[in-house]
Amino acid sequence: MTQYKLSGIGNAVVDVISHANESFLDEMGIEKGIMQLIEQERGEVLYAAMNDRLQTPGGAVANTIAGVGALGLPTAFIGRVHDDALGQFYAKSMQDSGTDFVNAPVVGGELPTSRSMIFVSPDGERSMNTYLGISTELGPQDVPEAVASNSDMIFLEGYLFDKDKGKEAFRQASRLTRAGGGKSGIAISDPFCVDRHRIDFLDMIGNELDYVIGNQ
Template sequence: MKLKNGSRRIVGLGSALVDVLVNESDDFIRKIGVEKGGMTLVDLPTLEKVMADASTEPSIVPGGSACNTAVGVGCLGGQARFVGKRGSDDTGQFFHQGLVERGVDPLLMTSELPTGRVLSIITPDAQRTMLTYLGASADTQPEEITPDCFADSALVHMEGYLLFNPDLMTASLKAAKDAGALISLDLASFTVVEQSKALLDDIIERYVDVLIANEDEALAYTGIKDENEALAQLARHVDVAVLKVGARGSYIQHDGRAYRIPAQGSGAAVDTTGAGDLWASGFLYGLVNGFGHEHSGRLASACGFEVCQVVGADIPADAWTRIRKQLEE
């Protein structure tokens, strides 16, 4: 993939959310009436009620899909920035400080609304179901996202959840292109894809260079179950297409050639929260540093494996040490 400038900086653009993680049963998911494995937007009272009904003590870390990816890049030793909007509250300050501590340059606007939160409900099969209160992040205005947000950046990584705000998504894509950056898009959730198909068709063809999807998202977008055919469909209008297939690894297609990347590690997943986000960290870090698609895919698999060994998307320091050793190989 040809970079358009000499920078190696990766910018994550998305919702500034604090992750609240709880372990619950499938019965709990059924009780609250949401689709398992999906993402549901809720208001703050609803979120707080579900949190109060949870039977386990929550753990809390800075989160949000594109934010997790930026944090991963920073922990790999890369140049990382996150652009988003937080509240002028203690939760927002916690979010800001968490980015700094993880090697990410925070470019955060502030709002009078509370900082957004996402409740990740982790079931015994390690799958996560999310209830999201966007809060301040939903207050981001299209005119606030300018090319200056992406100055001196090689690539801007956008989360598919931005599709819920079409004007903001379109303005952000234009600003990133005007800044001379490449654009990667993670489709984020099958629920996002199902509700945004027409807009996706337009922006993928016009703006996106790297498209990342898992099996459910690819099926929702292409309507194709066969993995090879779905990958080819994803790759029609982009330079690089990725299809992640969980414990079986991933497929990467570039310039008509497909690469099969096996999953790494043998331990059972504890929690899949952030698995796709951290996979993207390794892959995009590799691409902007010239590793090639297969090497980047292997680094991505290492990041994805390690985050599944912990609760939440915050990989511990010793695991990052193991991952960084792959950069020396």
């Protein structure tokens, strides 16, 4: 009998939400209504400028895993956070929500925990500025055999394909899960991500996965 019904591997991102009016967006140079990837320095500036922040653990696959865990099924999430305030918050929040966060926060190094600053305008529109930080450094060394091989199903996040070490982590997780009798699959995440890695996606989908989630 496996330990987990569903495990996931993906970006561990803290969603940081704050209300902001139009003048604030203009002053801070935030383009309304879109998601922008930003660098570390810009992320620190925006984070410091947010008032009455609401913080919650996020990430595409992480949200799915946490939702399943909240329903009472045994779940685990594989992700990379730094041993800083946001990383400790993320790890504890995932555990508190009912999902095992299986990777200890990383001590040392320069990359902080990933965060997405989300500014909500009075009209309800949201403007996202995301710094991916340490989450994109996830590699095969972060995939515990005891987790992957003891999962009925593992769910992979396509965004991590942007680095070779992410692809290696996926292949390792998939092989371990399937060797243990489980199934592995991927959410291909984004058309631009697919365009960047079409050959690698097709190879992995055709040879190492049992299911694919997409909407096009």
